[in-house]
Amino acid sequence: MRGFLIWWGWYILRQRRQNAEQSKKDNEGSWGSSTPFFSGESEEIQAKRGSGKIHEKNEKEEGEMTKRYNKLVRDRIPENIVREGLENPILRTLNKKEFFEAAKKKVLEEAKELVAAESEKETIDEIVDILELIDTLIAEMGIPKFDICTLRRKKNEKKGAFKKQLFLIKTETKPRV
Numbered sequence: 001m002r003g004f005l006i007w008w009g010w011y012i013l014r015q016r017r018q019n020a021e022q023s024k025k026d027n028e029g030s031w032g033s034s035t036p037f038f039s040g041e042s043e044e045i046q047a048k049r050g051s052g053k054i055h056e057k058n059e060k061e062e063g064e065m066t067k068r069y070n071k072l073v074r075d076r077i078p079e080n081i082v083r084e085g086l087e088n089p090i091l092r093t094l095n096k097k098e099f100f101e102a103a104k105k106k107v108l109e110e111a112k113e114l115v116a117a118e119s120e121k122e123t124i125d126e127i128v129d130i131l132e133l134i135d136t137l138i139a140e141m142g143i144p145k146f147d148i149c150t151l152r153r154k155k156n157e158k159k160g161a162f163k164k165q166l167f168l169i170k171t172e173t174k175p176r177v
Contacts, residue, residue, distance in 0.1 A: 071109065072102040074132075100140050107133045 067087075078089040094102060107130060114126035138148055 072099070072106045096140070100137070103133055103137050103140065107137070 072094075078091055081087050081089045110126055110129040110133060114123065114130065117123040117126050138145065
């Protein structure tokens, strides 16, 4: 079983590296580009978006409302938004540096959702999201999963894990003699 898991980790890492290399080639020399996922925007808004004039303010066309998210989303979220039929997602592809920073921020967002989770299902969903982001960051850094496991083991040997479920309340300074 362990041999399979090592192979599977290697396979996933190889796939992510290939994807990252392709993404790097696609984004080389750019800071990403805005791309309307659905071409229902007016030409005026597309022109402004292309020139970088649209940032944080909401652009409203007659009868439309804009919601700003400005965050990293999973690959199929735009498809789901379109399928629901109520909104048109506006996306841009991030370059490697932007993506890495956005993924780190997304870990914090998901960690806050984990803390707020009230049911077992919500808790599991947030753990899954965090693990996906951690795996993504590891792949982006090009670190083999085996190396991460080795570093984790060494850190556990030095500082321990969380198996004893210890909660540090405070420390008190010892009186000097």
